[in-house]
Amino acid sequence: MKEKILKKDQVKQLHEDLSRYYSFYAPTKVKGNIVFKKITNPEDIELEYLNSKIPPKEILFPRMETLFSYKIDEKNIEIEPRTDLEEKILIFGVRPCDAYSFSLLETFFNFGQFKDDLFMKKKENTVVIGLACNTPRATCFCTSLDYNGHPHRKDDVDIFLTDLGENYLVNPISETGKAIIDKLAWLSEANNDDLQKAEELSKKAESLISTKLDLQHTAEILDPSFNHPLWKEVSENCLGCGTCTFLCPTCTCFDVVEDVDHYNNRGKRVRIWDTCQFCLYTLETSGHNPRNTKIERCRNRVLHKFNYYPKNYDLIGCVGCGRCIHLCPVNNDLREIIKKINAIKNENKKEEVVVA
Amino acid sequence: MVKQMGDIQAENVEIEKKMREVARSLLIEKEVDVIIGYARGTVPLSSSPIFIKNVEDIDSLIWDNLCYVNLARYVVPPLTEFVDNEKVELKVGIVSKGCVARALIHLAKEKQVDPEKIKIIGIPCNGVVNRRRIEKELGEKEVLEISVSNDQVIVKGKDFEEVLPYQDYLNELCKTCKVKSPPMSSSLSDVIVGESIEISSVEDDFSDLSEYESKTPEEKWEVITELLSDCTRCYACREACPMCYCNLCFVDQNKPIWFGKTSEMSDIIVFHLVRAMHMAGRCVGCGACSSVCPMGIDLKLINRKLEKIVKERFDFTAGLSLDVMPPMMTQKMEDSEDFMLGEH
Incomplete structure (x- = not known):
């Protein structure tokens, strides 16, 4: 046509x-x-x-x-x-x-x-x-x-x-x-x-398009890098707000809450956006929180998009819109994080250190 | 009184130079373990808080009119490190414009910061540019470069250049700020290094509030509703606030749930107004909440109103001195309560 x-x-x-x-x-x-x-x-x-x-x-x-x-x-x-x-x-x-x-x-x-x-x-x-x-x-x-x-x-x-x-x-x-x-x-x-x-x-x-990122090996580099000191470094100035995730076109997390109108005996069950950057996100009933600090939470955002997505769906969970980059209140730049991850690979090669 | 403008760029270079010297000597003399300051952002209209432990990295510290985050936010809970399997509290040097120092002083009053563990690296702030307003006014033109020179903000993009008057494009709270440098008093003489000013009380006519105050309660409600209507509840305002250090915020309490978590206007307003209640006599007017809001919501109206109420009823301004007890931490029989259910 x-x-x-x-x-x-x-x-x-x-x-x-x-x-x-x-x-x-x-x-x-x-x-x-x-x-x-x-x-x-x-x-x-x-x-x-x-x-x-x-x-x-x-x-x-x-x-x-x-x-x-x-x-x-x-x-x-x-x-x-x-x-x-x-x-x-x-x-x-x-x-x-x-x-x-x-x-x-x-x-x-x-x-x-x-x-x-x-x-x-x-x-x-x-x-x-x-x-x-x-x-x-x-x-x-x-x-x-x-x-x-x-x-x-x-x-x-x-x-x-x-x-x-x-x-x-x-x-x-x-x-x-x-x-x-x-x-x-x-x-x-x-x-x-x-x-x-x-x-x-x-x-x-x-x-x-001036930003070029090498994402070819990022997923596999991330595999053994769960406890790498990088995560402490890149989360140091993170505020723990939900800007990067709420304004991300691929983030899908939600919470389910009751919106109750007690006076009229009515209610709604609603889902609202949630984010892995919030402390309640992984808080368990026992009081234990497996992602207790911003180190784990920052790590999760990156891993989810650049490691779990590739593993689960054979796709990267990012579209490259750059919203999280120019809207982050403390300029915690995803491009820099990716570059640091990619540098781990070279670090491994050079020093043959197993990071785990 | 409007300050006579010098060349702001030259002022910044001077401030930056002195600040680095002070920070460098603090690290060399081992007076602190880490310096918290600002580094250049990777995108225009931004800066990035940075933690420096090595003297070689001191030159990454910058000062310009985009250092909008309140760094006091990073020292509650205290920074710690494991040394020989033992958790030690780090001594921290914090690059402090007036409002950062005020936040630290107030946090010390609330026993969240140990003055023995911090050094306030004082700098004479010349204001923070209102990045959200610039973004909004330029609309769909991408800012690629921003600089401040003389009394102008110069914003450049691919096919445009805009020159904006600096005084107009300051953060709203910077326009009314009376404490540009850390407020010095005898009890702080060991804590503050670098620039400071002597100030024990702030004179303010709060004339910026007169338009709002002339409104009827219904109109005020409309203003507040309109102000907050774009909120996405990302809580950047709360997370950037040095006074929001609760382990679990009231809005996150879920056993039982105290406040609705939906994006209904009523729930959004309840979050912001209840948070405001917790800010009374504590907000230091740094404007970080407005600078970080991705939607460009400016909370200055609420913050200024709180400041005025506390000033009028208790003659108190937060974060000026370690010697004065904040009104929300003490009680006097003659304390008035008439603000509690008024129509503000």
């Missing part, structure tokens, strides 16, 4: 047409922060952005989500399941790294015997319209990752847009994407110049 052109002033039209069928989510500015919100007024859509502060995973895995509600009277409990899961979701203007994060999230939530029905149902009902990244940040490193990460990667979306200046080049990718484009008969045809321009922008964007 052929590529199309969406003029920038037609985004309004696109919103009008598609929001009839979908809950239309797009990046918008809230108090100076770009976040993905359900858009009712297309004027609010903000597509000239670097990347969102909170990743779009928030739409499928919100920071607070009701699992079910209940009513209690005398002896009976009446459970009210979720009824909104049939909602058709469209996420517009997602950067390629975040689009890939949806695949990683699915890998996690759909793994093994216990699948996460809530996430999977929403994922099935979701259409993703990606937006090429022409202006990667200095902290971006998608091209270093194992998924052929690229600022113009098209694989994880249904429709892919490239900002050509005045217009967007529209690439239908999946069958769903093609069907949607078919319905938008008012889109004009793209010509060869448009395609060539997109190609140039793609190359330029790739050249703008």
Whole structure:
């Protein structure tokens, strides 16, 4: 199917047409922060952005989500399941790294015997319209990752847009994407110049990625490095806040709590974002905490993404968006941590010391 | 009174040089085991707290207008090390602008810091740049370089350069700060090395609060709700706060659960306001909570209001002296209670 052109002033039209069928989510500015919100007024859509502060995973895995509600009277409990899961979701203007994060999230939530029905149902009902990244940040490193990460990667979306200046080049990718484009008969045809321009922008964007990380052997180096002094060193200035994990597009941890309305005999069981950086995360009922200090907690974040993920799914649990790097309050730079890990390998070679 | 601005960059170089000298001699003379200071960040608009044990690393210490973390946060609980299988408490030298020293003094009053185990390396702070405001105002333009020169903040990116007036782009709490260097008193003469000032009481008209105070209780509630509405509950504010040293925060208590943990506005507000209650007469106004918030929430309104209430009712400013008992640590029969249920 052929590529199309969406003029920038037609985004309004696109919103009008598609929001009839979908809950239309797009990046918008809230108090100076770009976040993905359900858009009712297309004027609010903000597509000239670097990347969102909170990743779009928030739409499928919100920071607070009701699992079910209940009513209690005398002896009976009446459970009210979720009824909104049939909602058709469209996420517009997602950067390629975040689009890939949806695949990683699915890998996690759909793994093994216990699948996460809530996430999977929403994922099935979701259409993703990606937006090429022409202006990667200095902290971006998608091209270093194992998924052929690229600022113009098209694989994880249904429709892919490239900002050509005045217009967007529209690439239908999946069958769903093609069907949607078919319905938008008012889109004009793209010509060869448009395609060539997109190609140039793609190359330029790739050249703008200045951070290159060698992640090839990181997983295996980490294997025997559980008790390496490195972890004390890299966690020394960590505050123990949840910034790196809450704003990570691939972090999936949640806690389940009761939100009870005692006065009306009602309640909700909700899941809320949790993070391995908090002291309660691994606190056991006995009072024992296997990850008692920030050393173990910092280590866990790195191991989970760069060792456990590769072991469990044969994938690295990171998309290279760089959010944890530029948002860490104490500048505990993941790139530096990776470099230090990789240096362990050389250390082993040189001195033939077994680290364990 | 607005201070006449010198060349801030030159001032910083001077401060940095003296600070390194003091830190170096403390390590060489073995007066301390470790120096806690700031190192250059790997991304613009940042700095990184650093722990230095070797004299060779002293030149990693920097001072600029992005040293926003309150380093007092790292000494509760005390730093320890195992020597011959025995846990020993380390003696720590801490690079201290006024608010870091004030936090250390207050923590000493609360018996969380042993003054014998610390050296306050005093520096005359010339303010911290409001990094979140700069980020927000530049919007979707990536800052690649930031510098302060004369009375200007110069921010550069790929295709742009912005020059901002330094006085306007300070952290909100730095604008009203009256204690730029560690406050010296006789009981601290062995503890503070480097720069200090003599100050026993702070004069403040709190005029920055008049707009908020003119509002009705409903309007105030709206302001607070709007202020906190983006909170993700990452607790960076709490973790960066030198006064938030509880082993288990009230909001983490789960046997039983005292406070809701959801992201409903009511739960978010309860967290911040109950935390504020715990800050009364303890907050030293360092603004670290605002500098570290990933969403750019500025808690200065709440912190300033607390400061004013405590100043008015108890004539107390936290962290000025080891000789004065903080109001929340003592009780007098004539203590007024009228602030408890007022509409603030």
